[in-house]
Amino acid sequence: MKLLNEKSKTGSSSFNVRLLDIQTNIPEELQRVDLDLPELSEVEVVRHYTNLSKSNFGVDNGPYPLGSCTMKYNPKINEVAAKIPEFNIHPLSQHNKGALEIIYQLQQYLCEITGIHAFSTQPAAGAHGELTGIMIMKAWFEKRGEKRTKVIVPDSSHGTNPASVSLCGFEPVHVITSQSGGIDLGDLRQKMSKDVVGIMITNPNTLGIFDDNILEITKTVHDYGGLCYLDGANMNAMLGVVKPGDFGIDIIHLNLHKTFSTPHGGGGPGSGPLGVTKELEPFLPNPRIIKENEELKFEQSNESIGKVHSFYGNFGILLRAYSYIRAIGTSGLRNVAENAVLNANYMKEKLKGHYHLPYDRICQHEFVIDDSLMPNGITTNDIAKRLMDFGFHPPTIYFPLIVKGAMLIEPTETESKENLDAFIEAMKVIKEEAEHNPEKLTKAPLNAPIGRIDIVHAARKPKLRWHSK
Amino acid sequence: MKNPVNLKYTKEHEWIRIDGDIATVGITDYAQDQLTDVVFVELPEEGKQIEQNGNLCVVESVKSVSDIFSPISGEIVEVNKALENSPELVNHEPLEGGWMVKLKAINEAELDQLMTTEEYNKFLTGIE
Numbered sequence: 001m002k003l004l005n006e007k008s009k010t011g012s013s014s015f016n017v018r019l020l021d022i023q024t025n026i027p028e029e030l031q032r033v034d035l036d037l038p039e040l041s042e043v044e045v046v047r048h049y050t051n052l053s054k055s056n057f058g059v060d061n062g063p064y065p066l067g068s069c070t071m072k073y074n075p076k077i078n079e080v081a082a083k084i085p086e087f088n089i090h091p092l093s094q095h096n097k098g099a100l101e102i103i104y105q106l107q108q109y110l111c112e113i114t115g116i117h118a119f120s121t122q123p124a125a126g127a128h129g130e131l132t133g134i135m136i137m138k139a140w141f142e143k144r145g146e147k148r149t150k151v152i153v154p155d156s157s158h159g160t161n162p163a164s165v166s167l168c169g170f171e172p173v174h175v176i177t178s179q180s181g182g183i184d185l186g187d188l189r190q191k192m193s194k195d196v197v198g199i200m201i202t203n204p205n206t207l208g209i210f211d212d213n214i215l216e217i218t219k220t221v222h223d224y225g226g227l228c229y230l231d232g233a234n235m236n237a238m239l240g241v242v243k244p245g246d247f248g249i250d251i252i253h254l255n256l257h258k259t260f261s262t263p264h265g266g267g268g269p270g271s272g273p274l275g276v277t278k279e280l281e282p283f284l285p286n287p288r289i290i291k292e293n294e295e296l297k298f299e300q301s302n303e304s305i306g307k308v309h310s311f312y313g314n315f316g317i318l319l320r321a322y323s324y325i326r327a328i329g330t331s332g333l334r335n336v337a338e339n340a341v342l343n344a345n346y347m348k349e350k351l352k353g354h355y356h357l358p359y360d361r362i363c364q365h366e367f368v369i370d371d372s373l374m375p376n377g378i379t380t381n382d383i384a385k386r387l388m389d390f391g392f393h394p395p396t397i398y399f400p401l402i403v404k405g406a407m408l409i410e411p412t413e414t415e416s417k418e419n420l421d422a423f424i425e426a427m428k429v430i431k432e433e434a435e436h437n438p439e440k441l442t443k444a445p446l447n448a449p450i451g452r453i454d455i456v457h458a459a460r461k462p463k464l465r466w467h468s469k
Numbered sequence: 470m471k472n473p474v475n476l477k478y479t480k481e482h483e484w485i486r487i488d489g490d491i492a493t494v495g496i497t498d499y500a501q502d503q504l505t506d507v508v509f510v511e512l513p514e515e516g517k518q519i520e521q522n523g524n525l526c527v528v529e530s531v532k533s534v535s536d537i538f539s540p541i542s543g544e545i546v547e548v549n550k551a552l553e554n555s556p557e558l559v560n561h562e563p564l565e566g567g568w569m570v571k572l573k574a575i576n577e578a579e580l581d582q583l584m585t586t587e588e589y590n591k592f593l594t595g596i597e
Contacts, residue, residue, distance in 0.1 A: 398532060455531050459508035460556060 001055070001449060004048060005466045008038035015042075036468060055449045057393055058265070063419050067366045067396035067408025068158070068206055070236050070258035071265075074320075078261060081323035082316050091311040100296045103312050104289050106322045107273075113333065114232070115245025116252055116275035120284045121318050122309040126233055129253025129272030130164035130200070135305045136251065136276060136283040137197050137227050138168055143303065152191060152199040152221070154183050156207060156400045158231060161200045170197055177402055181359040182211040188220055198227035198250075204234045204364035206400040206408065208344065218248025227251060227280075235259045236412070237341055237365035240334030250277045260321035271317040285309070339413035340365040343420055347411055350424045354431045358403050366410035368403050374431075376438040380405045383430055385452060386444035390426035471498055473564065477540070477580060478589035483525075484564065485540045485583065492575050494525065494540060495568040496559065499593055504530040507559040510569065512548040519545060519572070521579050526569055528559065541579040543572030 024031075040048075058064070064071035081087075087102075089095055107119040123129035134151070141148050151165040153172045162172035173191055178184040182205070199221045204210045211217065218228045230244045230252040236259045238244070244252050256271040257264040264270070276284060285308045287298040312318075328336070341364050348357065348367040355369040371380045384394035384407070396408040411420055433440045443452055476484045482500035486493045501507065511527040519525060525539040526548075549568050552558060559567040584592060 401533070456506040456508065459506075459529075459531060 001051075003466055004038040004040060004045070005468070007040060007044060007048065010039055012041050012044070013039040057388075059393075062391045062393065063411070063415050063423060064393040065395045065409050065411050065415075065423065066393060067208075067368075067410040068233055068399070069264070069396065070233075070255070070365070070410060070412060071393070072236070072258075072261055072412040073414035074261045074263060075324065075327065077327050078320035078323045082319050087315075087319055091315070097296065099315060100289055100312075102322050103315070103318055104291055104296055106318055106325070107289070109322070109325050110254060110273055110275060113239065113243070114235075114249075114252055114254070114275055115243030116249065117245075117278045118281045118284060118288075119273050119275040120288060121271065121273045121313040122285045122307070123253065123272040123274050124309055124314055125257075125268070125270035126158075126231070126253055126255045126272045127160040127164060128270075128308065129255075129274045130160055130229075130231065131167060132274050132285060132305070132308050133229050133251045133253060133276075134164050134168040134170070134197075136274075136280055137229070138170070139283045139303065139305050140227065140280060141197060146225075148195055148197045148226075150193075150196050152188065152196060152226075154201065154205065156205050156402050157200060157202055158206065158233060161202075161231060165200070175199075177205075177207075180212065181205070181207045181209040181361070182213055183217055185213055185216060185220070188217060192220055192224050192226070194224055196221070196224055196226045198229055200229045200231060201249075202231040202234060203244075203247075204237050204366075206234075207359050207368050207403070208234075208363040208366035208408075208410075209359060209361070210237070210364050214247045222248065233258060234365060237337055239337040240330060241337050245277075250280060251275070256317055256321040261324045262317045262320040269314045269317060271314045271321065273313070336413050337365075340411075343411040343413060343415060344409070346417075347409060347420055347424060350421075351427055354428055355407075358406075365412070366408060368400070369407050369409065370403050371405035371407070375435050378434040378438055378441050380407050382434075382441040382444060383407065383427075386430050386433070386441050387426060388445040389447045390422075390429075392423055392426060471564070472586050472589055474586045476564070476586065477583035478586070478592075479538065479540045479583060480592065481538050483537060483540050485580075487575070487580070490573055490575065491546065492541060492543060492572045493568050494537075494570045494572065496528070496537060496563055497589075498563050501560050501563045501567070504528060504535060504559075505532045506530055507556045510549075510552040510556050510559065512550075512552065513545055513570065515545050515548055517545045519543060521576075537569065539570075539572070540583055541572065542576055544574045545570055546573045547571040 059071050059073055087099060089099060103121055110119045123132050149171055150173045151170045152175055153161045154177060155174045156177050165172040175187045175191055176184045203214055221228050227250045228248055230249040232252045232254040235254055252275045253272045256262045257268055282301045282303040283305055286300050286304040286306060290297060290299045344363050344365050344367055348363055351369060356373045358368055358370055380397045384397045387394045398406055399408055400406055445451060476486050478484050482497045484495055484497050507528055507530045509529040513526055519539045519542060521542040522538050525537045528535050528537055548570050
């Protein structure tokens with residue numbers, strides 16, 4: 001596919017820009033005369049971008065089982081709500097009451113769903129929520145005059161967890177995963193001390209396993225005065241079934257762009273609301289939107305860690321999540337979790353025998369296979385590339401890091417049984433090809449607009465911009 | 470796998486070679502094999518003092534980003550600038566052209582804590 005610059009033909013532009021005589025103090029030697037902009041007719045530009053958009057793949061094109069990302073279908077009713085003109089207002093407008101009411105109600109829903117006391121909708125993504133959460137943990141211990149330095153992070157965690165910990169000046173300490181796929185309790189007990197700020201847990205974790213010992217884990221951390229943070233990336237498996245507040249969680253972020261079906265990828269924008277217990281509420285970002293005597297108002301807390309986003313977060317996204325929750329209702333939320341878990345287990349059982357399951361047990365919304373049974377040196381990367389030829393977005397690969405050659409598959413609740421079967425069938429065909437026709441896999445994708453990319457060359461000798469010859 | 474006898478090794482798969490009062494540090498053949506294709510090595514500043522087990526440099530492969538730890542403490546006297554344009558040297562010649570850092574002011578006692586070739590080979594057998 002050619003770049004606009006490569007398609008450029010002198011004189012083919014369809015518009016004439018009037019040159020302006022601008023008075024300027026900028027010295028002549030610093031002024032650019034030739035901008036080297038491509039020259040194309042309008043129709044060429046339109047075709048260029050339309051063809052680019054057709055080469056893209058999103059959940060509106062086909063199944064997208066990208067583990068830990070919950071690429072579920074985003075119902076179009078969300079977009080209808082987001083386009084209501086009355087919501088297209090400035091946050092400080094005197095007509096903002098409706099917008100504030102939406103945010104307030106969404107906060108209430110999130111509290112109810114998680115069993116957590118209070119939410120802020122400011123954080124713009126999951127990692128932003130994490131950072132805000134760790135800052136609150138820091139503020140909590142500073143207020144108590146306690147100097148703690150370490151945060152416990154399981155070795156299966158999302159990479160953003162230890163990154164958020166480091167960014168706040170704490171030391172991330174890894175706990176290992178037990179053979180059954182949960183946190184190793186013995187290792188956790190050994191690493192706990194009065195020096196530990198808390199733990200960052202993902203539950204269900206990135207192996208798709210709900211930790212059997214979650215109550216014991218949170219109790220162990222609380223016994224030392226530590227706080228328990230839940231990375232809510234995998235909340236999809238628990239909607240209407242389990243409340244994190246009931247298993248000892250003090251702080252949680254949710255990814256509205258995962259669990260609550262708002263646009264995901266391509267810049268989003270995302271939204272990672274942060275929830276905390278009553279004790280931690282005063283530290284939430286300012287301003288908070290609260291209701292007193294049926295009147296919505298802003299609350300400023302002196303102990304707040306401060307603002308983390310302009311105004312109240314990505315409002316258009318909050319509106320979409322609100323509309324999703326209202327559209328499917330409480331029973332719908334529970335259906336989401338049940339079907340997400342059912343779909344993942346169905347797929348896992350059907351792939352068993354064809355692919356190796358490093359943790360062969362009932363999973364939640366996602367599960368891990370690896371490439372250890374693949375013949376002829378076929379790797380997880382080859383399987384992922386070949387899946388594209390069958391019309392699927394590849395699952396997450398080489399994550400979690402604790403499984404060699406991992407492929408993390410999350411079908412989500414919005415795929416039909418026909419689509420699940422088609423994916424399973426494609427995976428079986430790929431296994432056959434690995435046996436009898438391995439070059440089909442090592443050369444894949446064969447039907448994509450661009451074939452196998454030399455990622456090593458691209459990383460070693462990157463071309464970061466276009467240069468004229 | 471080739472592990473020369475005149476080197477010492479860490480559990481993190483770094484090697485160290487002593488030539489007079491200079492120590493050269495790199496990663497082992499096993500380490501480069503596990504990392505797969507190395508695409509970038511972030512080298513430290515020359516003249517910097519480094520602690521034993523301190524972060525010496527960062528190696529980025531197509532698979533992961535890994536910290537390289539200093540087997541001993543010392544002062545960084547030279548870094549392998551060839552890696553800036555040819556990070557693949559770490560894969561092709563991990564024990565020669567793929568070296569990363571040279572240290573001086575070596576503490577002999579720290580060297581005793583490292584593994585000999587025989588011990589490292591045994592350690593590798595345990596991993597596989």
